[in-house]
Amino acid sequence: MAVFTRVTEQELAAWLTHYDLGTLTGMQDIPSGTDNTNYFIALAQGGHGADKVVKELVLTIFEHLTAEQIPFYLGLMAHFAKEDFPVPLPIVDRLGKLFSELMGKPAALVARMRGHWIETPTAAQCGQLGHLLGRMHLSGQGYAEEGANRCGIAWHQRSAAAVLKFLDPDEQELLRSELAVQTAFDQTRLPCGAIHADLFRDNVLWQNGIISGILDYYYAFTGALLYDLAVTVNDWCIDDRLRFNGERLHALLSAYRSERPLSVAELDAWPMELRRAALRFWLSRLYDFHLPHPSEIKSTKDPDHFRDLLIQHIRHPASISA
Missing domain, CATH: 3.30.200.20 (Phosphorylase Kinase; domain 1)
Structure with a gap:
């Protein structure tokens, strides 16, 4: 905002x-x-x-x-x-x-939703979010309208072309190669529905230990439910070394799967969806950092965080057991 x-x-x-x-x-x-x-x-x-x-x-x-x-x-x-x-x-x-x-x-x-967001969530809070997200994904599949992904592959390609000149050679190669991989990846076999697509910690309010508000739906679209889950864990379950916190990740995924079990196709696609989610936010942060909107009040976020997270996901693919 x-x-x-x-x-x-x-x-x-x-x-x-x-x-x-x-x-x-x-x-x-x-x-x-x-x-x-x-x-x-x-x-x-x-x-x-x-x-x-x-x-x-x-x-x-x-x-x-x-x-x-x-x-x-x-x-x-x-x-x-x-x-x-x-x-x-x-x-x-x-x-x-x-x-x-x-x-x-x-x-x-x-x-207006009352509450405050939490910078460092506990495993219990991640579990609460996992339950809620699973139920919302099931509910979202019943939403009749369909929304296009404003940050889909076409947007990735346009944004990459715009920011490429600001990157060093290694970053350019990373961006080109990952964009090619994601363009070729087929998501059509994954369960779809209406998803939030931006469920970061600062979009979730808490009051008295309970989630009191889910904010900022203006990047929502009809797409792969697994992608939404990947966006969420990439923010909620990552530690300072850009590795998954095992307790938080297990709590969120277990709670989510108790509401909506994952298909075999989703288990197979999990490493790629984590990379796709990291790429999307690396690109948007690069664009905002180098080509900012002429606003009166402007806040930009460090794009290097998601660059480094993408590299981590490429080098150390995560998996979910069946």
């Missing part, structure tokens, strides 16, 4: 007249992230004092997504929220629409 588009309280209050939510009482920038403009907003409705109802929401202004793409993401969030998963519920306006134009761009409101 970040701030690319500035909105005044007066401009926001005018836009909020499309909703039946009450009076705007405050707004606050959300400075972290790289893709959309986000604000926390508060609204008051009803009487005075104890009788007043205060709503806390998140306003998102979409900087890149089109009006044709957005319904998949907001619909998926609504699907999960209605099935009692801890996912922000999108708010409809008086016409029943999930988004409308603000400052010349699509914008939406979702419920």
Whole structure:
């Protein structure tokens, strides 16, 4: 999340007249992230004092997504929220629409989820996440809409072409060779469904030891469930030496498999999906680092982390026992 588009309280209050939510009482920038403009907003409705109802929401202004793409993401969030998963519920306006134009761009409101993210998760917390992710994958297979992968192979090829000049010869060779491997790899035999595709630690909120929020669905797509699992363990279960923490990895995978057993094809594809997940985030971090968006508030992350993780996965392929 970040701030690319500035909105005044007066401009926001005018836009909020499309909703039946009450009076705007405050707004606050959300400075972290790289893709959309986000604000926390508060609204008051009803009487005075104890009788007043205060709503806390998140306003998102979409900087890149089109009006044709957005319904998949907001619909998926609504699907999960209605099935009692801890996912922000999108708010409809008086016409029943999930988004409308603000400052010349699509914008939406979702419920604010309370909690904090955990930098160093325990094995028990990884197990809790594994159970939840397994159940969400089963639920996501029942989501009728299909969403394209905005960071699929075509995006990999475009991004690689754009950042290649910034890399040293060894990095260029690594990127070219791994891109060729992943382009040739066939994922069609793997079970698919609606997946988050960005389930990093900072997209999971915790409160009183329980997962209280799963955030940032705007990279979700219809794709291999195993890829989503690989993205998750690449962040949650890696230690400072870029090796898997055995306790955390076992807890997450065991919990996940108790909800959704893995097929033989998925067991075979596991090393390649770990590499694919590492490549995707190496590329996106390279692009953000070398070709940043001209935002007012910008946070970039070290691309070398996922380069080194990709090398580790190539040299030491991981496996899952049947």
